[in-house]
Amino acid sequence: xxxxxxxxxxxxxxxxxxxxxxxxxxxxxxxxxxxxxxxxxxxxxxxxxxxxxxxxxxxxxxxxxxxxxxxxxxxxxxxxxxxxxxxxxxxxxxxxxxxxxxxxxxxxxxxxxxxxxxxxxxxxxxxxxxxxxxxxxxxxxxxxxxxxxxxxxxxxxxxxxxxxxxxxxxxxxxxxxxxxxxxxxxxxxxxxxxxxxxxxxxxxxxxxxxxxxxxxxxxxxxxxxxxxxxxxxxxxxxxxxxxxxxxxxxxxxxxxxxxxxxxxxxxxxxxxxxxxxxxxxxxxxxxxx
Amino acid sequence: xxxxxxxxxxxxxxxxxxxxxxxxxxxxxxxxxxxxxxxxxxxxxxxxxxxxxxxxxxxxxxxxxxxxxxxxxxxxxxxxxxxxxxxxxxxxxxxxxxxxxxxxxxxxxxxxxxxxxxxxxxxxxxxxxxxxxxxxxxxxxxxxxxxxxxxxxxxxxxxxxxxxxxxxxxxxxxx
Numbered sequence: 389x390x391x392x393x394x395x396x397x398x399x400x401x402x403x404x405x406x407x408x409x410x411x412x413x414x415x416x417x418x419x420x421x422x423x424x425x426x427x428x429x430x431x432x433x434x435x436x437x438x439x440x441x442x443x444x445x446x447x448x449x450x451x452x453x454x455x456x457x458x459x460x461x462x463x464x465x466x467x468x469x470x471x472x473x474x475x476x477x478x479x480x481x482x483x484x485x486x487x488x489x490x491x492x493x494x495x496x497x498x499x500x501x502x503x504x505x506x507x508x509x510x511x512x513x514x515x516x517x518x519x520x521x522x523x524x525x526x527x528x529x530x531x532x533x534x535x536x537x538x539x540x541x542x543x544x545x546x547x548x549x550x551x552x553x554x555x556x557x558x559x560x561x562x563x564x565x566x567x568x569x570x571x572x573x574x575x576x577x578x579x580x581x582x583x584x585x586x587x588x589x590x591x592x593x594x595x596x597x598x599x600x601x602x603x604x605x606x607x608x609x610x611x612x613x614x615x616x617x618x619x620x621x622x623x624x625x626x627x628x629x630x631x632x633x634x635x636x637x638x639x640x641x642x643x644x645x646x647x648x649x650x651x652x653x654x655x656x657x658x659x660x661x662x663x664x665x666x667x668x669x670x671x672x673x674x675x676x677x
Numbered sequence: 678x679x680x681x682x683x684x685x686x687x688x689x690x691x692x693x694x695x696x697x698x699x700x701x702x703x704x705x706x707x708x709x710x711x712x713x714x715x716x717x718x719x720x721x722x723x724x725x726x727x728x729x730x731x732x733x734x735x736x737x738x739x740x741x742x743x744x745x746x747x748x749x750x751x752x753x754x755x756x757x758x759x760x761x762x763x764x765x766x767x768x769x770x771x772x773x774x775x776x777x778x779x780x781x782x783x784x785x786x787x788x789x790x791x792x793x794x795x796x797x798x799x800x801x802x803x804x805x806x807x808x809x810x811x812x813x814x815x816x817x818x819x820x821x822x823x824x825x826x827x828x829x830x831x832x833x834x835x836x837x838x839x840x841x842x843x844x845x846x847x848x849x850x851x852x
Contacts, residue, residue, distance in 0.1 A: 401726070402724075402725045402726040402729065402759075402762075405726060405729055406725075406729055406755070406759050409729060409733050409751075409755050410752065410755070410756075412748070413733075413736075413748035413751045413752035413755065414748065414752070415748070416740075416746075416747040416748030416751070417746050417747065417748040417749055417752065419747070420745075420746050420747040420748070421746050435742075438692070438693070438738075438742070441689075441693050442693055442696060442697050445693055445694075445697045445698065446697055449697065449698065517697070518693075518696035518697050518742075519696055519697075520696070520743045521692070521695040521696050521708075521710075521711075521712065521739055521743060522710070522739070522743070522791070523707045523708060523811045523814075523815050524791050524792075524795060524796070524811065525743065525795075527743055529696075529742065555745070563742065563743070570795075570796065570799075570801070571799075590801075591796070591801070591807065591811070592801070592803050592806040592807065592810065594810075595810055
């Protein structure tokens with residue numbers, strides 16, 4: 389008798405508990421479902437408490453990795469390789485800028501106007517300290533935040549290509565959503581002709597390392613395999629002219645007006661360790677007085 | 678009290694491992710769901726209430742860092758913890774077979790929840806691709822983790838339980 393009463397007592401208690409927690413969860417979901425970016429105190433606390441650990445674990449991991457490849461020769465080659473890679477990325481970025489500058493120049497020359505230089509953005513380097521725990525989304529956390537002048541919506545590059553955008557910042561950490569994330573969608577354009585398209589991440593294509601593009605209005609029929617796609621000037625959050633990737637496949641849509649296909653991202657998503665954050669936000673419309 | 682602290686530390690360590698070591702190689706690769714394993718195992722060993730709390734905390738940690746909607750993961754984790762709790766004391770909890778089945782089933786439920794609310798509602802209909810590329814590999818990895826680590830977790834839990842039981846019994850005797 390006593391035991392059964394105790395059993396029901398426990399059941400009731402845990403059931404009440406369940407209901408309270410479910411209500412808390414639902415309230416949180418409702419309260420935060422439509423938020424763009426909120427900076428609650430909880431985030432700050434969690435960020436300050438957890439990121440140092442993740443940072444530490446990664447540093448240990450890095451140290452172990454370095455130790456594993458400890459032979460001086462190998463290390464030397466590694467650094468040299470890294471330097472060369474960095475150089476390649478730098479040159480690719482430069483080349484990309486030059487192609488654009490050239491196209492821009494040609495257009496502006498046609499208009500008998502002065503050419504416009506692409507501004508050099510100020511960048512800050514950050515390293516990746518942790519990644520999304522699940523397999524459904526593709527976001528990661530970097531070790532710089534408000535303290536280093538980062539803000540939500542700043543663009544993030546890895547090497548020569550665009551890698552994502554900051555969606556959340558704390559004092560010393562920021563969350564980056566990558567462009568291959570299923571929820572990501574960017575307005576892009578063909579570097580040479582400025583024809584726009586929509587570039588969106590798609591989880592079902594992640595394994596092949598590609599992302600989708602669609603609604604490309606290719607008026608001059610110049611888009612083929614290998615054509616560079618950059619962020620467009622009409623994008624609200626992405627700065628103009630950042631390299632997204634190169635066209636891998638392209639096909640005409642059934643409406644015969646637009647084209648769609650796949651891109652190979654310029655950034656290497658397999659090993660993201662160091663990223664560059666552009667400390668500049670896209671200028672959005674401001675009403676002139 | 679001591680048990681709670683230890684469980685919390687384990688949860689903490691699992692979360693950090695999950696977001697660092699297990700994701701080191703690649704952003705695109707599939708990794709096991711350590712927090713689900715922890716929630717399900719503890720719920721199976723300890724019952725509904727424990728599953729509820731551990732699940733809620735695991736989900737909340739994920740939400741705080743990686744989710745755009747707070748409470749989204751917390752809700753499913755706490756429901757899984759609570760549901761698994763029903764199997765507590767019904768089966769022998771030192772046997773690894775039952776946890777494996779529970780982990781596989783709950784991981785599938787969890788994946789379906791994410792798929793339906795995060796993907797299907799946005800018009801991503803290719804369920805077959807998600808099933809073969811993400812859901813099944815994740816379940817296999819998580820089951821593997823369960824195979825390897827369940828015994829260890831069981832022993833840790835048992836050791837903590839024994840001490841707790843002793844303390845409680847000695848109190849009763851004094852009464």
